[in-house]
Amino acid sequence: MPRKDGKVFCLNHPELEMILQNEGNEKTFHVIRLATLSRHGRIEMENKSTGFDVYSCRECGYCETYLTATELDLLKKK
Numbered sequence: 001m002p003r004k005d006g007k008v009f010c011l012n013h014p015e016l017e018m019i020l021q022n023e024g025n026e027k028t029f030h031v032i033r034l035a036t037l038s039r040h041g042r043i044e045m046e047n048k049s050t051g052f053d054v055y056s057c058r059e060c061g062y063c064e065t066y067l068t069a070t071e072l073d074l075l076k077k078k
Contacts, residue, residue, distance in 0.1 A: 008066075010057035018055040021063070029068050030054050 002009045008018045022028040034048040051068035067075065 008055045008064075010059065010062055011064075012060050012062050013057060016057055016059055018057050018063075021054040021056050030065070 052065040056063040
């Protein structure tokens with residue numbers, strides 16, 4: 001998705017800035033938990049989550065995710 005001057009724009013509507021889906025609270029973000037598939041086909045949840053900022057288009061509902069700043073910092077250290 002195009003980023004320009006620190007703003008995120010819709011892939012389908014390049015003129016529309018996308019909205020950060022954090023309910024107006026800058027401290028909130030979305031998380032995805034890590035899991036493993038056991039040999040018996042069961043899912044086992046791990047004690048690890050990854051934080052994401054979700055951006056959405058008001059016009060078409062297109063959305064994408066970016067790592068939070070904290071997650072990005074961790075990734076850069078590896």
